[in-house]
Amino acid sequence: MDPMEVFKIEVTGQEEFGAKKYRELIMDILQDLGLIRSIGRLYVYVDIFKPFFAVYGLLRSGIPPLTVKDVGDVLRVAGGYQIKINDEEHMADLLRVLWERYGRERVEQPARDIVIIASDTSPSGLMVADLEAEFLQDLTDALVRVAPEGFRNRRNIMTKDSFFFIAAEESLTPVMVSEIKGKIREMENA
Template sequence: MDPMEVFKIEVEGDEAFGAKKYRELIMDILQDLGLIRSIGRLYVYIDIKKPFFSVYGLLRSGIPPLTAKDVGDVMKVQGGYQVKINDEEHMSDLLRALWERYGRERVDQPARDVLIIASDSSPADLMVADLEAEFMQDLTDALVRIAPEGFRNRRNEMTKDSFFFIAAEEQLTQEMVSEIKEKIRGMENA
């Protein structure tokens, strides 16, 4: 079963096998990078004779930025605040954010997963990582991996809730881009 609501793929010419395999390939790569749950609808249009590869996708609701209280437990202690880390993956991001706000001399790390901040202001709402920006980076990486290799003329239009990616061997022209957009709109409304 597809985890996506809609996943359509169209390949020009007699390439039914290629279309089927590309579907599996896209699923494999999105699953590998852990992106599949964040994409709601996906439309892929390929013409191998011209040749170009295009994807249009709609994203599921936005991801809120990661704050210090998401990464660990923030407690008021004597002389400041203590953060007990639960998710070590973002430790370096948290440290960088704390150093930036409080200065290195006021951030102490007595144990591997404990940070003590000598300040009266709570770090609970401090932004540790912008997950949405990370997601967008991962998505671009996935699209570059999915596109056939050698299609080096690329265009990537990303908004908060959608992305549109074209890769081609030859130079991308305005007519070509609008033709592809038209085609994808047709797929969307079909």
């Protein structure tokens, strides 16, 4: 069963095999990059004779930014605050943010998973990483990987809740883009 609510793929000509294989390929790549759960609907339209490759997708609800309290427990100690790190994945980002906010001389790391800050202001609310931006970067990477390799004229329109990606061999013209948009709309309404 597909983890997505809707996943449609349409290819011009007698290319049923290609459509089936591209479906598997897209699933494999999205799964590899851990993106599949964040995409609700996906429409893929390929015209082999023009040729171009287009993907339109609707994203599931936005991902909130990661803050200091999400990566560790913040405790008030004598002379400042202590952060006990639970998730080491974002350690480098956390230290960079703390150094920027408090200065290197006020951030101390006596143990691998302990950081002490000499300050009266709590670091709990500081943003460690913008997960949504990372997700969008990964998504762009996935789309470039999915598109056939020779299709190097690309357009990628990303909004808060959707993305629209076109890749073609020839230059993209406004006529072509509106034609593709029309096709995708037809697929959506079918």
